[in-house]
Amino acid sequence: MARSPLKTPSLQRHVRGQYFIKFGGEHHYLGTDPKEAEKLYAAKLVEWAAWREQKKERQARVSSKLTFAELVELFEKSRFPDVSADMHRYYKNHLRRAVNVFGRMPAAMVTGKYLATYLVDLRQVVSDRTEAPLGPKTVKHEIAAIKAVLNWAMDVELVPEIRLSGVKPPRAAPKRKKALTLEFIKGIVARARAEDPNLECWIAVHYLAGCRPSELPRLAARDGEMVHQSADGAIFDIVGKSTWKTGEMRHVYLSPEALIYFNAMKPQWKTWQAYARRVSALSPGGSHPLRHSAYAHLRAMGVAEEEIAQFVGHARTDVARSYDPTARATLLRSAARLTLR
Secondary structure, three states: OOOOOOOOOOOEEOOOOOEEEEEOOEEEEOOOOHHHHHHHHHHHHHHHHHHHHHHHHHHHHHHOOOEHHHHHHHHHHHHHHHOOHHHHHHHHHHHHHHHHHHOOOEHHHOOHHHHHHHHHHHOOOEOOOOOOEOOHHHHHHHHHHHHHHHHHHHHOOOOOOOOOOOOOOOOOOOOOOOOOOHHHHHHHHHHHHHHOHHHHHHHHHHHHOOOOHHHHHHHHOOOOEEEEEEOOEEEEEEOOOOHHHHOOOEEEEEOHHHHHHHHHOOOOOOOHHHHHHHHHOOOOOOOHHHHHHHHHHHHHOOOOHHHHHHHOOOOOOHHHHHHOOOOHHHHHHHHOOOOOO
16 A cells, blocks of 8 residues: 555665665755754654645645635625625626636635736736726726735635735826816816706806715715714715725715705716716716815814814724714815815
């Protein structure tokens, strides 16, 4: 019967007098002196033990029947109840290519080394939409999504521990300034008013309340709660991007001017992408610069960075949330400094 490669190898002596130990398909020679060979043999057993653990891990990877596609499905079932609809789409979109490429492979075989090779291939993929290589941002998101699946799988012991820190996606180009001038924004609003008064309301609230595009459909559908309203304005709470991380609702601060547009808003576009396409027809920059512009304009007026960050819905620290849940007076005064009049 053949000796198991995982059993402790014995010290052997070759017919030519050389002592040796055999593992990993190789002879490791230890010289002809028996006492020196015994010392070297003990040291080699340490090396063999490390090799054996790697061998066991490789065998565990190969023997696992869970495919990567099945692992992604388990990940979605586990994570999706605790993330937003936008994150659903993020993972669905950025895992689709990986599932198509190696979905049938054993999940445990998708190691850091394999992912690094996939990253090289991914950077050479040509987009069907743009007919150009995938941009650094797309590559970054796809690698991040795969890492999220593998890290979750390791945490719940569905795959052996592996190292992924060496797989680094390409760096994106420096971000260009997105802020628009107030006069340019007024021009967008005027063109929207001529084409569709409801679009005017959406764009106005987008800028005046410093909203993310994804927040506009929820505001138009009144998918939230009015938690404060006075002569100084109003605060409308919705589930925002940071809600899933912090547990805090997104407080949308509506100045008296913004509140007029908010009250006139109607739920016309069900997704922010549909709304963004409509805005892109009026402005080449699309909808995203409106929020950046609100931030930049308030900063130019001397409003503190911390206040602006809270106004546009950035996540806050635990201490800030505990001691100052909404900062109504301060934030509504800041909101009122933005105007389209």
